[in-house]
Amino acid sequence: MNHPTPFDPRTHAVYSPDKMCKTNIFRSDRMLLGLNAFEPGQEHALHAHADMDKIYHVLEGEGLFLLENDQVSMRAGTTLVAPEGIPHGIRNTGSARLLVLAVLAPAP
Amino acid sequence: MNHPTPFDPRTHAVYSPDKMCKTNIFRSDRMLLGLNAFEPGQEHALHAHADMDKIYHVLEGEGLFLLENDQVSMRAGTTLVAPEGIPHGIRNTGSARLLVLAVLAPAP
Numbered sequence: 001m002n003h004p005t006p007f008d009p010r011t012h013a014v015y016s017p018d019k020m021c022k023t024n025i026f027r028s029d030r031m032l033l034g035l036n037a038f039e040p041g042q043e044h045a046l047h048a049h050a051d052m053d054k055i056y057h058v059l060e061g062e063g064l065f066l067l068e069n070d071q072v073s074m075r076a077g078t079t080l081v082a083p084e085g086i087p088h089g090i091r092n093t094g095s096a097r098l099l100v101l102a103v104l105a106p107a108p
Numbered sequence: 109m110n111h112p113t114p115f116d117p118r119t120h121a122v123y124s125p126d127k128m129c130k131t132n133i134f135r136s137d138r139m140l141l142g143l144n145a146f147e148p149g150q151e152h153a154l155h156a157h158a159d160m161d162k163i164y165h166v167l168e169g170e171g172l173f174l175l176e177n178d179q180v181s182m183r184a185g186t187t188l189v190a191p192e193g194i195p196h197g198i199r200n201t202g203s204a205r206l207l208v209l210a211v212l213a214p215a216p
Binding site for chain 2: 026103
């Protein structure tokens with residue numbers, strides 16, 4: 001993609017029937033902007049990153065943010081910040097696709 | 109704010125009648141997540157950052173992304189990546205408030 005050109009990130013979504021699907025939109029050493037796309041029932045298990053902060057912003061659908069000893073409902077418009085070392089994950093518990101914008105800094 | 113707790117970023121918006129208003133939601137050395145809030149007619153003039161990448165994602169309203177020798181219409185759901193050194197800005201040309209999520213890496 002030619003940056004800077006405004007775009008609708010939903011047009012870059014890629015889904016897989018096998019497992020949740022990650023798509024990169026922009027990458028530098030400083031940050032990675034991508035999409036996490038979930039068919040109904042798919043999930044990204046609880047995990048954590050050392051020395052890397054992550055932001056999730058839900059674009060479409062609904063589901064759960066998986067946290068340490070907790071699960072919190074989310075839907076389009078919800079944001080989550082997972083600072084370095086903080087466990088986080090996502091599960092699509094809805095009947096439609098779930099699409100989440102993800103920003104990691106620095107890039108993995 | 110206690111991270112990680114999912115939230116609706118629109119609830120953190122602060123507007124000013126005097127000029128566009130910036131609000132910080134999360135800051136580390138690695139990244140800054142904030143909001144840029146524009147009353148109708150307000151703008152953030154064209155500017156660029158050395159050694160820092162920025163992502164904009166429009167949450168509410170409509171307006172223009174200001175680019176070098178160009179202006180491109182945007183609205184809720186539009187994303188723009190401004191890599192380091194690339195001029196960018198925002199103008200609210202609509203009749204309603206314009207709210208934009210901004211991520212900078214590393215934090216300014």
